[in-house]
Amino acid sequence: xxxxxxxxxxxxxxxxxxxxxxxxxxxxxxxxxxxxxxxxxxxxxxxxxxxxxxxxxxxxxxxxxxxxxxxxxxxxxxxxxxxxxxxxxxxxxxxxxxx
Numbered sequence: 001x002x003x004x005x006x007x008x009x010x011x012x013x014x015x016x017x018x019x020x021x022x023x024x025x026x027x028x029x030x031x032x033x034x035x036x037x038x039x040x041x042x043x044x045x046x047x048x049x050x051x052x053x054x055x056x057x058x059x060x061x062x063x064x065x066x067x068x069x070x071x072x073x074x075x076x077x078x079x080x081x082x083x084x085x086x087x088x089x090x091x092x093x094x095x096x097x098x099x
Contacts, residue, residue, distance in 0.1 A: 001081045004049040006074035022067035
């Protein structure tokens with residue numbers, strides 16, 4: 001599982017609104033392909049995405065195609081996580097071998 005932080009850049013963060021429709025289409029594709037589970041805004045910082053069912057190499061390639069990243073609106077940080085404990089509502093996020 002991956003947590004992707006998209007931090008708005010000082011130089012181009014003001015362009016987020018302009019590139020948002022393309023960024024949203026990119027997000028939609030990730031959801032449709034079963035890679036993204038959750039995405040949202042981080043107040044005054046940028047955004048975050050929860051991803052799974054993918055490899056590190058794939059997520060790096062996918063993030064490189066995000067219009068926010070392509071146009072320098074946001075700088076990505078990819079954190080890899082191995083979930084082992086979850087609430088009842090989130091147990092589907094824990095791999096079978098970790099339960």
